[in-house]
Amino acid sequence: DAMVIQNPRYQVTQFGKPVTLSCSQTLNHNVMYWYQQKSSQAPKLLFHYYDKDFNNEADTPDNFQSRRPNTSFCFLDIRSPGLGDAAMYLCATSRDVVGGAYEQYFGPGTRLTVT
């Protein structure tokens, strides 16, 4: 089945220790998103890619970086995690269709704990 996969599902890192979260998709969607979600709140968009075109949200901290080496994979790098970065990180994809609704397909998320 076509899907969005995130690894790992749970990640524990130390304060200030760089961490990388990964996302892969078999949907062949050209748009990929990274969201941060804290306790039953709405997902907060960090950045998104249209193909290789990177779009950063204005309020996304510099501490967060992303890479998309090809259509299928996307990575979220947190250079120096702080306690406030503990959250669920969600990867999503959508298909670019003229007049499209940008319906998003989410992975299961990675729960990041910072100790």
Next chain:
Amino acid sequence: TQLLEQSPQFLSIQEGENLTVYCNSSSVFSSLQWYRQEPGEGPVLLVTVVTGGEVKKLKRLTFQFGDARKDSSLHITAAQPGDTGLYLCAGALVDSNYQLIWGAGTKLIIKP
């Protein structure tokens, strides 16, 4: 700032009761989507509405898109414990750059 106001933020009811969740905005959306998210999982798309006045049904769930495409509602009839979760509305603006405007979410608990 484009906002999508979702209410209520929290709802706890007994099995068998009916409920309605609302999303309202002053902005016009080309489409609006509803997602359900269970604890520890990513949101799952339930429905997309695109036409003003549109009504879609998914078993006991009824979704409406306002005539002016500024608001939407989700009505659940005879709620079941399996309906428990976080319900999120999200809208695509007419000039959207592949992004969605998200409501704050409604945490729904259905007690047996």
